Structure formats: structure tokens, C-alpha cells
Amino acid sequence: xxxxxxxxxxxxxxxxxxxxxxxxxxxxxxxxxxxxxxxxxxxxxxxxxxxxxxxxxxxxxxxxxxxxxxxxxxxxxxxxxxxxxxxxxxxxxxxxxxxxxxxxxxxxxxxxxxxxxxxxxxxxxxxxxxxxxxxxxxxxxxxxxxxxxxxxxxxxxxxxxxxxxxxxxxxxxxxxxxxxxxxxxxxxxxxxxxxxxxxxxxxxxxxxxxxxxxxxxxxxxxxxxxxxxxxxxxxxxxxxxxxxxxxxxxxxxx
Amino acid sequence: xxxxxxxxxxxxxxxxxxxxxxxxxxxxxxxxxxxxxxxxxxxxxxxxxxxxxxxxxxxxxxxxxxxxxxxxxxxxxxxxxxxxxxxxxxxxxxxxxxxxxxxxxxxxxxxxxxxxxxxxxxxxxxxxxxxxxxxxxxxxxxxxxxxxxxxxxxxxxxxxxxxxxxxxxxxxxxxxxxxxxxxxxxxxxxxxxxxxxxxxxxxxxxxxxxxxxxxxxxxxxxxxxxxxxxxxxxxxxxxxxxxxxxxxxxxxxxxxxxxxxxxxxxxxxxxxxxxxxxxxxxxxxxxxxxxxxxxxxxxxxxxxxxxxxxxxxxxxxxxxxxxxxxxxxxxxxxxxxxxxxxxxxxxxxxxxxxxxxxxxxxxxxxxxxxxxxxxxxxxxxxxxxxxxxxxxxxxxxxxxxxxxxxxxxxxxxxxxxx
Numbered sequence: 001x002x003x004x005x006x007x008x009x010x011x012x013x014x015x016x017x018x019x020x021x022x023x024x025x026x027x028x029x030x031x032x033x034x035x036x037x038x039x040x041x042x043x044x045x046x047x048x049x050x051x052x053x054x055x056x057x058x059x060x061x062x063x064x065x066x067x068x069x070x071x072x073x074x075x076x077x078x079x080x081x082x083x084x085x086x087x088x089x090x091x092x093x094x095x096x097x098x099x100x101x102x103x104x105x106x107x108x109x110x111x112x113x114x115x116x117x118x119x120x121x122x123x124x125x126x127x128x129x130x131x132x133x134x135x136x137x138x139x140x141x142x143x144x145x146x147x148x149x150x151x152x153x154x155x156x157x158x159x160x161x162x163x164x165x166x167x168x169x170x171x172x173x174x175x176x177x178x179x180x181x182x183x184x185x186x187x188x189x190x191x192x193x194x195x196x197x198x199x200x201x202x203x204x205x206x207x208x209x210x211x212x213x214x215x216x217x218x219x220x221x222x223x224x225x226x227x228x229x230x231x232x233x234x235x236x237x238x239x240x241x242x243x244x245x246x247x248x249x250x251x252x253x254x
Numbered sequence: 255x256x257x258x259x260x261x262x263x264x265x266x267x268x269x270x271x272x273x274x275x276x277x278x279x280x281x282x283x284x285x286x287x288x289x290x291x292x293x294x295x296x297x298x299x300x301x302x303x304x305x306x307x308x309x310x311x312x313x314x315x316x317x318x319x320x321x322x323x324x325x326x327x328x329x330x331x332x333x334x335x336x337x338x339x340x341x342x343x344x345x346x347x348x349x350x351x352x353x354x355x356x357x358x359x360x361x362x363x364x365x366x367x368x369x370x371x372x373x374x375x376x377x378x379x380x381x382x383x384x385x386x387x388x389x390x391x392x393x394x395x396x397x398x399x400x401x402x403x404x405x406x407x408x409x410x411x412x413x414x415x416x417x418x419x420x421x422x423x424x425x426x427x428x429x430x431x432x433x434x435x436x437x438x439x440x441x442x443x444x445x446x447x448x449x450x451x452x453x454x455x456x457x458x459x460x461x462x463x464x465x466x467x468x469x470x471x472x473x474x475x476x477x478x479x480x481x482x483x484x485x486x487x488x489x490x491x492x493x494x495x496x497x498x499x500x501x502x503x504x505x506x507x508x509x510x511x512x513x514x515x516x517x518x519x520x521x522x523x524x525x526x527x528x529x530x531x532x533x534x535x536x537x538x539x540x541x542x543x544x545x546x547x548x549x550x551x552x553x554x555x556x557x558x559x560x561x562x563x564x565x566x567x568x569x570x571x572x573x574x575x576x577x578x579x580x581x582x583x584x585x586x587x588x589x590x591x592x593x594x595x596x597x598x599x600x601x602x603x604x605x606x607x608x609x610x611x612x613x614x615x616x617x618x619x620x621x622x623x624x625x626x627x628x629x630x631x632x633x634x635x636x637x638x639x640x641x642x643x644x645x646x647x648x649x650x651x652x653x654x655x656x657x658x659x660x661x662x663x664x665x666x667x668x669x670x671x672x
Contacts, residue, residue: 054414054553055539057426058269064413077551101267102538106552128267128541132256153271155433160273175271179431 025075088120123147185211258447337637365397442485461495
């Protein structure tokens, strides 16, 4: 079953799915392990594993600092791939990689994707790789049956959305607003119109991310999005209260 | 070839949120290029506001000292705000007017591009925010003072290595939130397409003038043209005037820092020894593909140079291509060599090059003696050094300057902070 089919099937039982995010090796792989176990247990549907990069331009201060500290602590791409293999082996839910293009480019795009596939990864989110620059990536993803998840933004025109969807796989990641990760989003009428435009442009399930941090935000997405993405909020939580706090937080989101 | 590519290098690795912004920028830039009155407006503005054309000075004493080629210096230091950065900034300012945006942002390393952008914003009535690595804020304090006095907000960037690359990331983060009102005035021939093409287009004014001036002064083309290379905007500016003249050798000079074997440098293309690989390797970051100083995982490394404006991980995709194709030769100058060349130029010619520009002088001085007196060489003095007084005085360990700063510190310590 493709990732898109699997998401659509899961949506028949649940009004909204939850996707969470963490930065690999931050604060440590050990803490990552515990956080992931708690997330899965609490009913998270998809997990996005971010491989740290020194220049994470699309990320706000929380994830930026996590990237930087992970690299300072010596986290290597090879360890991230090994860790992903361990997680996909242990847990049944789909895992994705999120990172920046240079990590793939430097490893060798084909080789990286091959290794991701072998590690049980289902798809990738690469925010600095538009389809115009991603020919090699998109071709290899299709061949390996990995979902090259495409991103919509409020500034995307309908023609652009259709073009992006044509290259996509799994679901569409809809950036809720202008700006970087980790600050509040207001889910107003403009947002509703934007989601309507996204729906009209694609058959893929829609994930909404950027600034979703509590149950109220998730509730506002019910009936609009298929997947709510919680990013910076769990990193902040683990920093402040430790991995154990994740169970209650996730359970309280839906 | 795809638009925005120079051989293997360049491109536009831009997040989706900026796709429309770049579409608009490409359209406005194409319109301006197709409109001869736009270029004339730019040239007129630079003449009335920024002392263009800048002179080409024959350095007679240096020429005599090295006993070889006639040494000419292109005086970009005489631009308003003291560097070639003004060319690009005023040009982009005219584009901002066409787009109807009301705010500009910029990254700055040495502070020259920040000061130039703040100046343009003041003249054109635009709001202005400058991102500057915290380390650069410390070492270029006078420029911070001027940017603030010109009405700009200066934001010290505390992430990463706290230098130019981190300031670029932070400027992008601002832009993805505010692109409706804001234009990002990229300071160099790097970043996603169309920035390299746009900045090179405005900077070509240097090369066009230089070609005319050297033919008038010397009667023939120069044998070699030297320019320092951080991102590469002054180099691309002057090189474009001679690109079609195959007999003119184009030489780019990178920051050798404490030496190419120390790892503390910003030389991406210059190998330690001929035949060796350079320290830079192909990568994609900050929106474009070029040779970056990075580790085997693709994480960017810390760089070092006495000159903040050269202290950068990447290099223009245009220069990477010209280097790869053999059209541009790359060399490096160490911090120590730069201080020597600076001292010699000041004492011989009464000219104070910026620390960045002094890198080009080092390589020219190494080679001038190899060439016959009928030959001429041109050094692009991209900026003036007197604005670097704190850095230069510190690098010279000048005792009377240190005593002055101590006394000034004591004087301020006695006054209650206001």
C-alpha cells in the first residue's frame, strides 16, 4: 500500500491524524528513542525525523538551535540512517525523513535514497528542493517507491499547486502561514480559503504544519486537514519537562 | 541549460513560500534589463550620488618598487559609503521602487553592504533591517554605529558561527515572513537565481569603466586583473569588463587566513599546492550550488579571515564556473601577508585599501615583477580601509592606538551611562 493509501485508510477511523517531528540526536539518540516510543504509544500516526543541517533556513529558533546542538555534539548522517532503521523495525507507523538538500547531495542523492529505503523510511520532506531542481531526486524516489512529499504555501498559485502535486507522493505538506517554524498561526477565514484552494488542487491528503502546539489548534484543523503536524512544540516540551511529558501532551491533543 | 546555471553551478534552491516572490523578482529584473532607460537612470544616479566613474590610479611608487608591470588601481573605495557595494545596492534600490515595496533587509559581513543598504534606504525612504553576525558586530562596531544613525535596525545574529553565512540565513527567515512588503538586498553574486545575475549586472559598471580607462591611460589592455573574492561581487564586477579579452588574465584572491594548511581560512577554490584539490567541495546551501567549505556530511565549516567581508563558506557560482573552465585563476593571501601589503600601499601611495581589497594587492605584488614594464596590471581596490580603523589598528598591534582606546575607555567609565 502506498503512503497516501495508508493515510486515507487511517483517516476512515480517525477524524484527524497526528504527525510529530523531532531532530535526530537532539538532545541525544537515547532521548529520541524514549520520545518516539511515547509518541507511538500515545497514538501518533506519522513521525518526521529531521537529520540536522548547519544551515536550516526554513526553521525558526527552536529547531534551529536543536540542529546546531546536535551537530555540535557530533551527530553524523550515518548514525541518523542507522537510528531510522532501528525505529522502523521497532514501530509499525510510517517514518519520514525531513532534512535539507545538501545532506542528500553530499551523500549522493541515489545512494541516500537507497539507504533511506533500506532503513524503512516511507517518504521525505526537503524544504529547499523545488521540483525544478529535484529531477534526480524525484526520479529516484519514484523508482524506490519513496514519497517525495511536496509543500504548498499560502503564496502558491493554483497552477503552482497542481504542478507540485503532480510531482508529489504520500501527502501534501501545507505550510499554514508565511514565516518559519515555531511561532503561532491564526486559523482564520484566510486560512480556510487557502485550505480550500489546496483541496481543489490535489487528491493527496493534506497535512498542516507551522505553529500548531495544542488541542485547540488541532481542533481547528478537524474537518479541514487530514494531518496536524506538531513540530517545535514537542521539542520545547522535552527541553522543559523531559521525555516523560510527551505521553500526556500527545494524548491531550485529540 | 536551466536558467540561473553557470556550468555546473548556481540554480535556485528556494522554499515554496518564496516561489512567487522570486517569480516577481525575475520578471522585474528582466524588464529592467530590457529597458535602456533603466540602465541610464542607474548610471546617472551613480554619477550624482556616488562619484562614478571612479578613477583608475597609476601607482608609480609601487610600480618602481617592483620593477615590472605598470600597477593601476581601480578606485572603488571612492564610491559613496566607501566600497563597490554601493553599485549593487543603489541598483537594487531602483528595482525596489519598481516593485513598490516599502522595506529592505540585508545581510552584512564587514558592514560595508549593510551601510550601503542603510544609506540607500534612507535616500529612497524605505524601512531597513540589517542582519549581522554577532562576531562581526564586535569587530566592525563603527559600521554598526553608522547603520543605526542612518535609520536602520541592526540585528546581531547569534546562531551558527555568528558570521556572514548566519546573517544570510537570518535574512531569509525574515524574508519568508515579510516578502509582501520587503525586498532582500542580497549583497553579493551568490544565493539563488536571479541574485548572482542581478548583482553581477549592476557591478559590471566597474569593469566597463576600467576597460575604457586602462585603454586611455595605457594604450592597451592589461596583462592581468586582480580582485579579492569573498562572495565575489567586486571580482565579477571588474572581470566582466575583460571577459571577452582572452589575453587578459583574471586573478581572484581568496582569504588564506592563518594559512591553507591550518584549516583556518576561507579559500574554497585555491589548492595548497598546484595539482591538489581545493578545500571546497560541491554542495547546495543558502539557495545555490557551488564549492563550499564543508565536512563529509555536508555540514558547513567555520571559516576565518582577518577581513570579515571574505569570511564566507561559499563563492559565486559564476566564479566557480570561470575557475573550473580555467578563465579565472584563483590564489590566496594570508592575514599576515595582507597586513604587509596594506602597510606598503599606505606608505608608498597614500592609499588605504580595505582589508578585503588588500588580498588582491598581495597577489599583484607577488607577480608584478614577473611582467615587463610595457605591461600593465589592474588591482580592484573594492573598498577603503580607514573604516576598518579598529580592526587594522588591532591587527598592527599599534601601541599608541591601544593607549588611546584605553584612555577613551577610562573616560567613558567615569561618565554615568546615559
